[in-house]
Amino acid sequence: MPRRLKDSELDRLFAALANPTRRDILDALLDGERTVTELAADFDMSRPSVSEHLAALRESGLVTERPAGRHRIYAVTAGPLGDLADWLTPYERFWRERLSGLGAVLDRMDDDHAPDTKDDAR
Amino acid sequence: MTDQTTGWELPAEDEPTDPTAIRVDQYFPHPPAKVWRALTEPDLVTQWLMTTDFVPEVGHRFTMAGRRVEATGFSGTVASTVLAVEPGRTLAVTWTDAADPDLVPTTVTWTLEPEGHGTRLFLEHAGFDPDDPTAQLSRRIMGGGWRSMILRRLGELLDATD
Numbered sequence: 001m002p003r004r005l006k007d008s009e010l011d012r013l014f015a016a017l018a019n020p021t022r023r024d025i026l027d028a029l030l031d032g033e034r035t036v037t038e039l040a041a042d043f044d045m046s047r048p049s050v051s052e053h054l055a056a057l058r059e060s061g062l063v064t065e066r067p068a069g070r071h072r073i074y075a076v077t078a079g080p081l082g083d084l085a086d087w088l089t090p091y092e093r094f095w096r097e098r099l100s101g102l103g104a105v106l107d108r109m110d111d112d113h114a115p116d117t118k119d120d121a122r
Numbered sequence: 123m124t125d126q127t128t129g130w131e132l133p134a135e136d137e138p139t140d141p142t143a144i145r146v147d148q149y150f151p152h153p154p155a156k157v158w159r160a161l162t163e164p165d166l167v168t169q170w171l172m173t174t175d176f177v178p179e180v181g182h183r184f185t186m187a188g189r190r191v192e193a194t195g196f197s198g199t200v201a202s203t204v205l206a207v208e209p210g211r212t213l214a215v216t217w218t219d220a221a222d223p224d225l226v227p228t229t230v231t232w233t234l235e236p237e238g239h240g241t242r243l244f245l246e247h248a249g250f251d252p253d254d255p256t257a258q259l260s261r262r263i264m265g266g267g268w269r270s271m272i273l274r275r276l277g278e279l280l281d282a283t284d
Binding site for chain 1: 144146148150152156157159160161166169170171243245247250
């Protein structure tokens with residue numbers, strides 16, 4: 001089950017996501033990692049503005065950067081988004097996990113011992 | 123639905139996902155009769171869901187004991203009543219936190235459909251309060267279909283990294 005996020009972590013996540021441009025950037029990064037230049041072109045924004053948004057996303061832990069030659073490449077970090085999803089829809093994660101447990105139980109069960117119930121009992 | 127191929131042209135606030143229900147389905151390579159047993163026989167239910175004194179009879183009240191979940195304020199014990207039983211096809215039960223009996227109960231409905239040699243199992247957990255502060259916050263911040271998209275893409279991302 002989801003672990004509890006500290007309020008300060010949540011605050012940072014929400015602050016980062018409250019800005020629609022940052023959500024758009026995050027969305028673009030979910031398609032694959034990108035450089036600032038590519039993002040600036042995608043969004044028709046200046047590179048400094050993109051960098052500013054990326055800094056906020058990085059601070060919230062949603063995005064990481066790594067150098068590649070003369071560029072920096074930005075990518076989404078799954079962890080905090082996963083935490084956020086758990087916080088927003090805890091039951092969805094809960095049921096997906098339960099269903100995978102159900103699959104394991106079914107795989108362990110005997111096929112033979114089907115009681116006299118039929119699939120089409122009525 | 124939001125057009126997933128043009129990710130950043132999202133509608134403003136007009137397409138929230140249903141905040142009051144969760145729907146999940148999964149295919150199992152096992153016949154419906156077997157899936158039905160796993161859903162209704164207490165010793166099997168205990169293995170994948172929670173310890174329970176479930177009996178598949180409409181009106182039967184039962185509890186399920188699991189782990190406490192702080193993030194959601196869940197006490198760990200679910201109080202339920204059987205709403206509908208159609209062997210091999212449908213099972214519906216209420217789902218309330220036993221520690222919070224005043225809450226409007228949510229309902230969990232299982233639907234089994236034969237598919238090939240197996241079963242597609244549909245789960246709907248419905249009746250969540252749309253005015254719940256978490257749901258409201260979720261809509262406000264993650265509006266415009268963004269949330270469902272992010273959850274789906276996140277699922278893909280997690281699947282790929284596991």
